[in-house]
Amino acid sequence: MESFITDVVSKLxxxxxxxxxxxxxxxxxxxAFSKELFQTQTxxxxxxxxQSIEEFIETVSEVxxxxxxxxxxxxxxxxxxxxxxNKQEPLHQVYNWGQxxxxxxxxxxxxxxxxxxxxxxxxxxxxxxxxxxSDIKTELVKNYIEFWESLPKYYHELKAKLKxxxxxxxxxxxxxxxxNLEKFTNSNDSQFYFIGFNALNxxxxxIFQYIVxxxxxxxxxxxxxxxxxxxxxxxxxxxxxxxxxxxxxSALKATTTTYTDRKNIRFYGVSKQIGQAKLVGDLLxxxxxxxxxxxxxxxxxxxxxxxxLNSLPENxxxxxxxxGLPLSSTNLSxxxxxxxxxxxxxxxxxxxxxLFELIEHPILKKAYQEELFLIRKDxxxxxxxxxxxxxxxxxxxxxxxxxxxxxxLSLNNTNSSVNEFLIKCLEIIELLKPHFQEExxxxxxxxxxxxxxxxxKNLLSKTELIKEFKVFHQxxxxxxxxxxxxxxxxxxxxxxxxxxxxxxxxxxxSIIITSVNEGILPSGKxxxxxxxxxxxxxxKLPTYKEKDAVYAYHFFRLIQRAKRCHFIYNNSxxxxxxxxxxxxxxxxxxxxxxxxxxxxxxxSANTGHNKTSLEVVDKTPExxxxxxxxxxxxxxxxxxxxxxxxxxxxxxxxxxxxQEVDEIEEDISYKTLGTVIHDCLDLLYRNFKGKLLNExxxxxMLKSYPKTMTLLFEERFQEEALRxxxxxxxxxxxxxxxxxxxxxEKNLVKDHALKIIELEKKDEKYLEVEGLDFKVKLKGTVDRxxxxxxxxxxxxxxxxxxxxxxxxxxxxxxDFTEDYxxxxxxxxxxxALLKEDSLGEHGETGIxxxxxxxxxxxxxxxxxxxxxxxxxxxxxxxELEALILEILNSEIPFTEKPV
Numbered sequence: 085m086e087s088f089i090t091d092v093v094s095k096l097x098x099x100x101x102x103x104x105x106x107x108x109x110x111x112x113x114x115x116a117f118s119k120e121l122f123q124t125q126t127x128x129x130x131x132x133x134x135q136s137i138e139e140f141i142e143t144v145s146e147v148x149x150x151x152x153x154x155x156x157x158x159x160x161x162x163x164x165x166x167x168x169x170n171k172q173e174p175l176h177q178v179y180n181w182g183q184x185x186x187x188x189x190x191x192x193x194x195x196x197x198x199x200x201x202x203x204x205x206x207x208x209x210x211x212x213x214x215x216x217x218s219d220i221k222t223e224l225v226k227n228y229i230e231f232w233e234s235l236p237k238y239y240h241e242l243k244a245k246l247k248x249x250x251x252x253x254x255x256x257x258x259x260x261x262x263x264n265l266e267k268f269t270n271s272n273d274s275q276f277y278f279i280g281f282n283a284l285n286x287x288x289x290x291i292f293q294y295i296v297x298x299x300x301x302x303x304x305x306x307x308x309x310x311x312x313x314x315x316x317x318x319x320x321x322x323x324x325x326x327x328x329x330x331x332x333x334s335a336l337k338a339t340t341t342t343y344t345d346r347k348n349i350r351f352y353g354v355s356k357q358i359g360q361a362k363l364v365g366d367l368l369x370x371x372x373x374x375x376x377x378x379x380x381x382x383x384x385x386x387x388x389x390x391x392x393l394n395s396l397p398e399n400x401x402x403x404x405x406x407x408g409l410p411l412s413s414t415n416l417s418x419x420x421x422x423x424x425x426x427x428x429x430x431x432x433x434x435x436x437x438x439l440f441e442l443i444e445h446p447i448l449k450k451a452y453q454e455e456l457f458l459i460r461k462d463x464x465x466x467x468x469x470x471x472x473x474x475x476x477x478x479x480x481x482x483x484x485x486x487x488x489x490x491x492x493l494s495l496n497n498t499n500s501s502v503n504e505f506l507i508k509c510l511e512i513i514e515l516l517k518p519h520f521q522e523e524x525x526x527x528x529x530x531x532x533x534x535x536x537x538x539x540x541k542n543l544l545s546k547t548e549l550i551k552e553f554k555v556f557h558q559x560x561x562x563x564x565x566x567x568x569x570x571x572x573x574x575x576x577x578x579x580x581x582x583x584x585x586x587x588x589x590x591x592x593x594s595i596i597i598t599s600v601n602e603g604i605l606p607s608g609k610x611x612x613x614x615x616x617x618x619x620x621x622x623x624k625l626p627t628y629k630e631k632d633a634v635y636a637y638h639f640f641r642l643i644q645r646a647k648r649c650h651f652i653y654n655n656s657x658x659x660x661x662x663x664x665x666x667x668x669x670x671x672x673x674x675x676x677x678x679x680x681x682x683x684x685x686x687x688s689a690n691t692g693h694n695k696t697s698l699e700v701v702d703k704t705p706e707x708x709x710x711x712x713x714x715x716x717x718x719x720x721x722x723x724x725x726x727x728x729x730x731x732x733x734x735x736x737x738x739x740x741x742x743q744e745v746d747e748i749e750e751d752i753s754y755k756t757l758g759t760v761i762h763d764c765l766d767l768l769y770r771n772f773k774g775k776l777l778n779e780x781x782x783x784x785m786l787k788s789y790p791k792t793m794t795l796l797f798e799e800r801f802q803e804e805a806l807r808x809x810x811x812x813x814x815x816x817x818x819x820x821x822x823x824x825x826x827x828x829e830k831n832l833v834k835d836h837a838l839k840i841i842e843l844e845k846k847d848e849k850y851l852e853v854e855g856l857d858f859k860v861k862l863k864g865t866v867d868r869x870x871x872x873x874x875x876x877x878x879x880x881x882x883x884x885x886x887x888x889x890x891x892x893x894x895x896x897x898x899d900f901t902e903d904y905x906x907x908x909x910x911x912x913x914x915x916a917l918l919k920e921d922s923l924g925e926h927g928e929t930g931i932x933x934x935x936x937x938x939x940x941x942x943x944x945x946x947x948x949x950x951x952x953x954x955x956x957x958x959x960x961x962x963e964l965e966a967l968i969l970e971i972l973n974s975e976i977p978f979t980e981k982p983v
Contacts, residue, residue: 085378085645087591088306088339089113092279093120095304101125104132105274105301107140109281112406112582113589115575117279133274137281137288138254144268144291145260147252153562155186155242155253157547162241166234171227176555184612186253189239191615193255194285196262197623199239207232209616258287265291269300276301280589282641283320283626283634289328296330306589307637308644309338310677317640319633343644346679351669353655354687360598360652361391363687367596367650368579369397375648376400380580380592382642384599387413392581392598402578406586408568411536416529417564419445420509424557427497427505433470434495436463442494447526451519452487467800486515502556503544509537532569539563584638594648597639601653602664606635639668655686698980699732707739708974714738715968718848718863721914724964725907727971732980734971739978757818758883760796761934762867764822765881766844767792769868777838782830789822821883821934828937832872841876842869847918853965860968866915876922877941878915878929882908885935891944897959901967912944913960920957927953 096104101121108114114134121134135143142149150158160178192199210232246252252260261268276295281303284292295301305321312318325336354363364381371379376399383389389405390413396403411417422441429438440463442448443456459480462468473495480488493508500508513534520526540560543550550556580592584605602608609628613620620627643649656663676682703711714723727734736742768785797815832838845866850859868879890908893900900906908931916929930943945956970976 085591085593085647087120087645088280088589089117089120089591091339092277092304093117093124096121096277097124099275101132102130103274105276106132106134107137107276107278108134109137109588110586111136111139112575112586113280116590119576141257141261144264145252145257146264146268147250147257147260149257150246150251150253152183152186152253153543153559156182157549158245159186159238159242160549162238162245166237166241171230174552174555175549176552176558179555179558181614184614185235185238188613188615189242190253190255191613191625192239193259194287195623195625196259196286196290197625200236202619202623203232203236203239205619205622206235206615209619258285262287262290265294269295269298274300277304278302279304280306282307282588282637283630284324285626286624289324293328293330304339305336306339306641306644308340308343308641310341310343311637311640311644312336312338315636315640316633317636319630320637340644343640344677344679345647347643347647347649347681349643349649349672349676349680349682350651351665351673351682351684352650352652352687353665353685354652355656356654357385357388357391359656359687360654361388361395363652364392364596364598365395365397369399371399371594373399375594376579377577378593380582380587380590380595380642382587382595382597383407383581383583384597384601384605386410386583388598389413389581400579403571404575404578404580405571406575406580406582408570410565411529411532411567411569412564414529414532414569415446416526416533419447420533423494423497423505423509423512424560426495427500427553428557430497430499433472434476436469439463439476439495442491447516448487448490450526451516452484455483455487486518490515502550502553503541505553505556506537506541506544510534510541513537528569532567536560536563536567584635587638587642591645592642593646594650595642595646596650596652597642598652599654600651600666600669602666605639605666605668606632636668643672698982699978700980701732701735701978703974703977705974708972710739711972712858715860715972716858718861719968721864721911724914724967725904725910727967728901728907728910729904730981731978735978756800757814758881760793760800761818761822761883762844762881763796764789764792765825765868767796768826769840769843773840773843775839777829777833777840779830779833782826782833786823786826786830789826790819793819793822821937824937825932825934828940837871837873839871840868841871842866845869847915849918849920851961851965851968853968855969856972862914862918864915864918866918869919876919876924876927878912878919878927879941880912880915880931882931882933883935884933886931886933886942887936888939888942891930891942893944893946893956895946895949897963900960901963909944910960913957914964916944916953916957917961917964920954923954923957925952925954929953 106114106117106121108117114136118134122131133143138149156179159182160175163178163182164172192202207229211229243256246256278292278295278301281288281292282305292303296303307318307321312321321336325331352363354360368376368379368381381392383392386407387410389407389409393403393405422438422445426438426442440460443459449456462479476495477488477492480491483491490512493512497505497508513530517527517530520530540556540563543559550559584597597605599605607628615625617627619625651669653665653669654663655665672680673682723734723738726737768789772781793815797818829838846863847866848861848863850861853860866878867881868877870877870879886908890905891912893906893909893913900910912929912931916923916927919927928941928943930941932941933939936942945951945953951959
């Protein structure tokens with residue numbers, strides 16, 4: 085394959101390189117051209133200027149280009165000077181809409197539009213849009229009209245201010261280059277060669293045409309004859325061929341006919357970004373070494389860079405990443421996001437969430453793992469939701485010196501100035517550095533942020549505008565979005581990873597393009613501009629249609645000389661990622677040439693196993709020893725119902741001993757709510773155990789329950805946490821539930837004899853199971869045992885809702901220990917088994933549900949059966965023994981149930 089650049093260099097062999105000046109679309113293209121040019125030369129010569137178009141424009145214009153950020157500051161100074169002080173907006177608001185204004189100024193200048201006429205038309209359109217022709221105008225409408233009337237003044241004053249300092253924003257530099265072009269060309273005798281361009285703005289068109297008309301240079305286009313004829317990729321070049329005077333006698337010619345050659349093209353539909361990254365790794369792993377040297381991996385969505393770098397296979401020895409790793413994608417970025425959040429919140433008290441966000445950050449955990457674990461444990465154990473900074477640092481004053489300093493720098497940001505905040509960030513970077521001496525990548529991250537904060541500090545010293553923290557934060561985010569960590573690599577060796585715009589003028593035998601989806605390739609109708617679509621069309625400014633044509637050119641030009649093309653798109657139907665296949669792929673399929681072989685693949689993103697398969701764990705001898713120990717030392721009803729619900733959950737919790745991580749309860753959980761209600765009833769009834777209850781006893785409890793509930797909640801939560809929000813609502817609901825229950829009990833004792841026998845008593849019972857060489861110990865805590873009219877009742881309190889149907893036992897018991905729907909009945913029968921020796925003839929077991937108090941005590945039993953509780957317990961014991969034998973059977977694995 086002969087590349088476009090090789091072809092151009094071969095045509096330049098007869099030219100005098102000492103008098104040549106080469107201009108290409110990008111620095112990457114200029115670098116590739118330099119290599120090819122120097123390799124073909126057999127004699128020494130003076131290296132000619134080889135520039136990107138931006139560098140060339142700066143050279144011709146003889147002005148100093150300024151960044152968008154500097155332009156915004158200059159614009160704001162103009163805005164302040166020429167706007168009524170009573171109607172001026174602060175910088176943080178102007179910063180948002182000002183960027184769109186500057187972008188529009190750029191477009192107006194690059195396309196050499198009469199600014200006064202243009203702004204007049206723009207104001208007229210805005211007048212119509214907001215009904216300002218009405219006789220009665222509101223203050224809002226007046227201010228709106230005034231803004232559009234002021235826009236030409238802002239434009240001209242900004243340009244005059246910059247011109248007086250010999251500086252310019254990009255569009256202004258283009259205009260200056262056009263004005264200065266004749267002087268520039270007369271000052272030297274160079275021949276100018278423009279190589280690999282496509283979509284040109286008006287300034288570029290005028291520059292190119294002027295140089296060619298003066299016979300001072302030549303343009304080398306790169307377009308296939310098939311694409312030039314009628315394809316959207318050739319739209320711009322067809323216009324140049326038709327409208328440029330230099331092509332009046334000879335039409336613009338195609339440079340190649342290779343687009344229609346034999347090509348192996350593959351489309352891959354795969355779910356989400358991670359699926360694309362894994363597929364890229366698989367494709368690269370199958371490529372031979374010599375093919376990899378001629379391959380480009382092009383990222384439609386550049387946020388895929390990190391996942392792809394992590395998915396590169398072992399056969400990739402050399403990689404050149406031309407785009408750089410965005411600093412905002414590094415894990416250090418989120419640490420500084422947290423510091424900005426702490427400063428923006430500006431709170432004297434520490435909330436546990438913001439504290440966790442800081443101490444749980446991977447960078448800090450890696451450097452200070454043990455100390456940070458102790459802080460987290462203390463917060464969890466004491467359920468600390470809020471605490472003062474003074475109390476926090478008093479408790480943790482013993483910490484490692486550098487960690488304590490980092491925490492103080494991070495948390496003591498209340499009312500700190502922008503400059504103080506910057507100094508603190510730089511100090512934190514210096515304190516972290518010694519902990520990452522062996523980790524080069526983390527050091528690079530730290531160095532990248534150090535450069536960023538120094539850049540901000542320098543910017544701060546040049547302007548008085550960045551005093552508000554809100555403005556500073558916006559500027560930080562703006563600069564962060566464009567900062568990258570550059571990779572070291574050879575642009576001529578190994579796999580080339582780049583963005584779509586970096587492929588300009590370059591060719592590869594094999595290409596892999598990711599994220600070939602609508603909204604990415606092409607980017608769609610979104611635009612950051614105040615200029616309406618119709619006005620852009622009238623003044624021939626680029627719209628989304630032209631932008632689509634630019635992307636079409638870059639996409640289809642890459643196919644021209646390629647032999648193997650892999651196009652990957654996201655086909656996921658869920659989530660917020662763009663999941664519609666790009667129109668470019670549809671065009672390839674619809675208008676494919678006879679020699680194009682196109683194959684579609686739907687790729688599964690599964691990582692080596694079927695996600696729908698259920699887990700099965702065989703029981704090892706070590707597991708059997710542990711299981712026997714568990715049953716010998718005591719098995720609870722909740723453990724057994726966990727097994728009934730899902731054996732894998734039982735395995736995780738009781739064999740592997742995996743416990744849920746204790747979390748701080750900012751809101752009262754159902755578990756805590758249930759525990760407090762149980763404890764409250766235990767304390768209320770404790771003094772009346774063993775005696776017949778009367779109405780006076782219940783009246784006493786009704787008076788004392790609010791204080792008891794408050795004390796119990798305050799043991800678990802800070803007092804402040806119960807005074808507002810959802811916690812206050814839950815607290816009041818819990819009190820109401822206890823009150824309603826006590827009223828129900830009071831009504832009960834009016835006509836019935838009620839005596840409390842036991843409360844929250846831990847019971848145990850040994851069970852001899854045939855086939856086992858040890859006794860199984862059953863254990864459990866029964867909430868309440870009482871006598872109602874001399875009839876024994878075993879009661880389990882439930883703070884959730886339970887219906888009577890959940891306590892019905894099937895006539896056929898075989899499903900009882902297999903179906904979780906009988907778990908409530910299983911639990912109360914288990915408690916009855918613990919009390920088997922004292923059941924008597926008329927005992928009952930059941931539940932009182934605090935969300936179903938109208939049902940009162942709900943008895944467990946078999947519908948329409950005359951069996952008493954003792955007989956039910958006998959039947960239950962048979963099923964329980966079968967369940968125990970199943971769990972202790974080494975031949976029966978733990979098999980996951982679909983839950």
